[in-house]
Amino acid sequence: QIDSARLWGTIHETAKFGATPKGGVRRLTLGPEDKQVRDWFRNACEAAGLEVHVDALGSMFGLRKGRDMSKLPVGLGSHLDTQPTGGKYDGVLGTLAALEVVRTLNDAGIETETPICICNWTNEEGSRFAPAMMASAAYVGDFTTDDILSRKDAEGITVAQALDSIGYRGQTAVGTQKFSGFVELHIEQGPILEAENKTIGVVDSGQGVLWYDGKITGFESHAGSTPMPLRRDALATLSEIVLAMEAIAKKHGPKAVGTIGEAVIANPSRNVIPGEIAFTVDCRSADAAIMDALDKDLRAAIAEIAARRKVKVQFDLIWRKPPTHFDPKLVDAVENAANMLGYSHRRITSGAGHDACNLNTVMPAAMVFVPCKDGISHNELEDATQADCAAGANVLMHTVLALAGV
C-alpha cells in the first residue's frame, strides 16, 4: 500500500506552483510555473534515487534500476502542466502517484525484475501549443521533433524558445527512452464512476480527437448604417457554426462531443459589425466512423452557412487522433490489481486524450481512472478525495509490479 498522506501532501505542495485565487492551478506548459514544478519534480526524483534525464522536447524521465538491466523498464506517469484555469489533479495525480510508487518501493526495499521509469510528459494539455499530448505524439512518431519545436503559441513563441527559456531542452533524442509498457493513472474527468459509486475505472478505450483551426472573413461595417440584408457578419456566421457543431454532436447521441473553445474577433468595436474571427474546434468520438461523419457533417454545414452569408470560412484539420483501444493484456492487469485490492471497478472509455493513448500505438499501454467530483475537470473547481487518489495509486503500483516482476 502506498502512503496516502504523503501522496496527498505532494499533490497539495505542488499545487502552489501556479495556484489561482479560486483554488485551481494555472500552469501553462513551459511557462515559469511549469519550470517551478519541474525543478521540484527533478529534485524529488533524485532524492528518491532515480536517474533523471530530459529529452529534446522537455519530457522528464526518472529511472529506477531493476535486477535485470537488459530488460526494458515499465513506464508510469502523466503530466504536470495544466489548463489556463485548471485543477489540482488533472495529470498531477498520475505523475505524483508514480513518484509515490517509487518512494513506497524504496521504503519497503522492494527490487523489481525490470527497471521502472516515471515520466512527466511535456504539454499534455494542448492549451498553449497544439496539439495536446504533444511530446508523447512526437515520441511515437506522429510528428517530427523539429516540427514540434517550431510550433508557436498565441504570442508567437516557439516550443524551442519556450524550452530554452526555462532550461528544459534536454539532451536525449525524443524516443530514446524505451519502455516495455506504460500505465497512467488519471482522474476520470467525467461523471460515470461517481454516479455508479465505483472507485476504479479500468480504461479500455479512448475517444478519437479532431482539432481544427478556422477563420471567418466577412466584412467590417457600421453597426448603425449598414442594413441587415447587406451585412456579412463574421460573428453571426460563427454563431451558426457553433450551433451547427452542437446539433451535429447531439445527433450522434452520447457517442460524440463537439466544442468551440476559442473565438477571437479582430479589432473589435461596439459599433462595428465583426469582419474577421479566428476560432478553433474540438470534436471527438470513440468510434472512427462517427469521427468521419462529424467531419463530413461539419464541413457541409460550414459550406452552406458560408455560401448563404457570403463570407469566406477557412477550415483546416490540424490534428486527428484516432480512437484508442488499450492493450487487452494490460487492461486485464489493471483489472486484476483492482480485484486483488478489493476496489469496486468498471470498464470505462476515456473522454479525454492522454499520453497513454499515444504510447499505446507503439507499446502495450493501459490506464487507471479514479472518480472526480461531479465529473468536473478543466475547471478550478476540479476535486477528488484522498481515498480515491490513494486507491488509484495502489492499483497503479500493483499493475506495475505485475508487469515489472518482483
Next chain:
Amino acid sequence: QIDSARLWGTIHETAKFGATPKGGVRRLTLGPEDKQVRDWFRNACEAAGLEVHVDALGSMFGLRKGRDMSKLPVGLGSHLDTQPTGGKYDGVLGTLAALEVVRTLNDAGIETETPICICNWTNEEGSRFAPAMMASAAYVGDFTTDDILSRKDAEGITVAQALDSIGYRGQTAVGTQKFSGFVELHIEQGPILEAENKTIGVVDSGQGVLWYDGKITGFESHAGSTPMPLRRDALATLSEIVLAMEAIAKKHGPKAVGTIGEAVIANPSRNVIPGEIAFTVDCRSADAAIMDALDKDLRAAIAEIAARRKVKVQFDLIWRKPPTHFDPKLVDAVENAANMLGYSHRRITSGAGHDACNLNTVMPAAMVFVPCKDGISHNELEDATQADCAAGANVLMHTVLALAGV
C-alpha cells in the same frame, strides 16, 4: 466656393496620423495619434486666425469673430477620432471642411454678422470609451463631466487619465461655449445616396441607439469528457443571442438594426467549454416605439435562452439615445444651400449617431451628407470622391453663411 484641392490635401495630410497598412486610419480617441492630429488642428486653426480653446473633456473650439460679438456663434465641425480599423473620412471630412470654410472666408475677406466656431468633439466613435458622442452628450447635459471623466477603457485607463496623458484636459467647463445653432457635414456611411446618384443628403432625422453590456456565466468544463446534455456553454449561449438579435432586427424590416460587435471568452482554451463571455450589443431604430420593442424582444429572448441553457446572463442598458428630429428651419437651410448650388439632393435619415444629434436637443442643428463608396464605413476601405467632399463643404459653407449672416 471652397478650395476643393486644399480640402482634399488636408484630409490626406492628416490621414497619416494613425495610417494603417490597408489605407485606413487607427486613431483611437485620446491616444497618441489623436494627440498628433489635435496638435495639427490647433496649429491650423491658429494659423487661420481662430481663437482656440479646449474644454474639460478635450473638445476643441476655434472661434472666428463676427461683426456683432454679442451674438452667439454658429457652430460647425465634427470629430477627428476613428474606429480601431476606421477610414479617412468619418468625422475627418466634417472637421476639416469646417476649417476649409474658415480659410475660404478668410481668403475672400468675408466677415459674418455673428461669429462662427469650428469644433472637434472628443470621442465621437465610442470605441475606446462608451458611450459614443461622449463629449457632446456631456455638453448637452446627458451626463456630468465627472461621470464621463471616470469612464474606463478596456485597459482600465480613465478618460481623465487619457486626457492628461496627451495634455488635452482643457480649461473651460463643458458647455461654456454656446452656439446659435450647429451644422455638421459627414459621409453618409450608408448606401442610399450612391444608389440614387444624389450628391447631397439633407439629413432630417437620425436613428436612436441602445447600447448594452452583457456577461454570460456558464460553466467551464472538459471538451472531451463532458457529455453534450450536461454542458452550460457560454459560447453556445452567446451564439443563440447573436442570432436572436439578428432575427429581431430583421423582424422590424428596414426600420431597425442590431449588432454584437464585441465578445470575449474568459481564459479561452481549445479543449475547454467556454465558461464566461463578456459581450456588447448595439441596436437602433429611428422610431422610438420600435426601439422599445427591440429592447423588450431582446430581453425576452435572452431570458428564455438563459433559462433553457441553465446559464446566467447579466444584461445592462448602458446608453439610450432617442431618435433625432433635426430642426426643421436648419434642415430647410441645408436644402436651400444645396438647391442654390445646384446639387442633386434628397432628405435622408442618419443610420449612425453624430454629435449634431446630441446638440440638436439644446439648439437648432442639422447635417449635410455626401455619398461614400458602396456605403462602407467603419472599415479601412471607406472611400469618397474629392468632388463629393467639396460639394458637401460648399453646402456647409452656404448653410453657415445663411445662419451667420454676411
